[in-house]
Amino acid sequence: MSEYVAGRHFLQTPGPTNLPDRVLRAMDRNAINHRGPEFGALGLEVIGKLRQIFQTQGIVGIFPSSGTGAWEAALVNTLAPGDRILISRTGQFAHLWEQMAAKLGLDIQALETDWRHGADPAAIGAALRDDRERRIKAVCVVHSETSTSCMTDVESVRATMNAAGHPALLMVDAISSLACTDYRHDAWGVDVTIAGSQKGLMVPPGLSFTAISDKALTVAKANTTARSYWDWAPLVTANKTGFFPYTPAINLLFALNEALAMLLEEGLPNVFARHDRYAEATRRAVRTWGLELQCEDPRAYAPGVTAIRVPEGHSADKLRNVILQKFNMSLGNGLGRIDDKVFRIGHMGDLGVLQLTGTLSGVEMGMRVAGIPHKAGGVQAAIDYLSGNA
Numbered sequence: 001m002s003e004y005v006a007g008r009h010f011l012q013t014p015g016p017t018n019l020p021d022r023v024l025r026a027m028d029r030n031a032i033n034h035r036g037p038e039f040g041a042l043g044l045e046v047i048g049k050l051r052q053i054f055q056t057q058g059i060v061g062i063f064p065s066s067g068t069g070a071w072e073a074a075l076v077n078t079l080a081p082g083d084r085i086l087i088s089r090t091g092q093f094a095h096l097w098e099q100m101a102a103k104l105g106l107d108i109q110a111l112e113t114d115w116r117h118g119a120d121p122a123a124i125g126a127a128l129r130d131d132r133e134r135r136i137k138a139v140c141v142v143h144s145e146t147s148t149s150c151m152t153d154v155e156s157v158r159a160t161m162n163a164a165g166h167p168a169l170l171m172v173d174a175i176s177s178l179a180c181t182d183y184r185h186d187a188w189g190v191d192v193t194i195a196g197s198q199k200g201l202m203v204p205p206g207l208s209f210t211a212i213s214d215k216a217l218t219v220a221k222a223n224t225t226a227r228s229y230w231d232w233a234p235l236v237t238a239n240k241t242g243f244f245p246y247t248p249a250i251n252l253l254f255a256l257n258e259a260l261a262m263l264l265e266e267g268l269p270n271v272f273a274r275h276d277r278y279a280e281a282t283r284r285a286v287r288t289w290g291l292e293l294q295c296e297d298p299r300a301y302a303p304g305v306t307a308i309r310v311p312e313g314h315s316a317d318k319l320r321n322v323i324l325q326k327f328n329m330s331l332g333n334g335l336g337r338i339d340d341k342v343f344r345i346g347h348m349g350d351l352g353v354l355q356l357t358g359t360l361s362g363v364e365m366g367m368r369v370a371g372i373p374h375k376a377g378g379v380q381a382a383i384d385y386l387s388g389n390a
């Protein structure tokens with residue numbers, strides 16, 4: 001048994017994120033008939049609001065699944081075994097997506113990175129120009145690599161695809177960027193964007209979202225790959241009237257409707273600015289502590305999460321464990337090849353300034369207790385920045 005620690009738990013993982021009381025209240029009610037008129041109105045309202053968040057006039061489908069389900073749906077609807085995809089190995093989530101593609105029999109062309117930068121649009125462009133036989137059917141990128149806190153410039157990836165005159169689909173994992181930073185499915189010419197409920201959208205885990213371009217829909221129609229639950233076609237048809245082909249996650253949709261209302265009330269530009277401010281405050285704390293950011297490219301810093309390297313010879317997991325036991329706070333762990341070398345502070349979703357400074361205090365105190373070499377004053381640097389910019 002660990003010792004009792006009073007007060008609220010600080011859930012500062014980069015997903016799941018904290019749930020606003022308004023969202024909790026919205027889902028705390030009886031289910032409704034998912035074939036009845038009340039449900040259809042809810043479905044249409046939710047999809048309409050989601051379109052604003054994805055910045056698309058087109059289709060946004062909702063699966064009752066984690067984000068991983070939307071990945072699988074994207075691959076099986078648009079591709080057939082043997083088709084080639086181009087994927088940039090930016091971190092653990094790109095790695096998992098690639099592994100799934102391999103299991104589904106896709107042919108993978110991978111571009112290496114050092115896990116400290118986003119995908120390189122120039123390298124993608126070069127690979128596409130070299131692909132004279134047009135074997136690459138899709139380019140897959142992770143917008144915010146939650147494992148490294150590096151962003152990929154999706155607009156530039158699209159520009160390089162256009163410059164190469166290559167017909168591949170552009171698929172983007174925006175699971176940890178949507179509702180944290182500006183995301184433009186239509187304007188950036190993305191064919192498939194996938195997202196999940198439990199990160200910037202402030203909803204419990206269990207829903208995934210897929211924005212689908214007309215081009216991707218046409219490709220899916222012609223694709224004969226076997227699929228059933230993940231088939232976009234019945235979902236897209238039912239969604240037109242706000243319904244689903246099976247029992248939807250009704251109470252999660254109540255939660256989502258409220259969370260989307262909150263985001264639109266705050267105003268998306270304000271939501272994005274808030275995330276940027278918290279990320280900058282966090283990085284100022286890290287620099288003052290004398291620790292290293294996992295992301296080495298200042299243009300690629302993620303707004304919703306910051307991955308921090310512990311000094312050589314120290315354990316990030318031990319630090320996280322001390323912080324959990326002593327200060328009742330959960331932080332994200334290092335994933336894959338940076339396991340135990342990195343800890344991650346989630347600062348996305350429903351978060352107040354005092355929750356952020358409390359989070360940074362917990363990290364600074366934890367480093368003292370765990371004996372992680374650092375300079376004091378990181379929290380002060382964050383406070384100085386936040387009080388000047390609040």
Ligand SMILES: *Cc1c(COP(=O)(O)O)cnc(C)c1O
Pocket residue numbers: 015066067068069093142144145146173174175176196
């Ligand atoms: C969280 C996350 C995932 C995985 O989503 P699940 O909902 O756990 O399936 C995939 N990609 C990124 C970028 C993520 O942040």
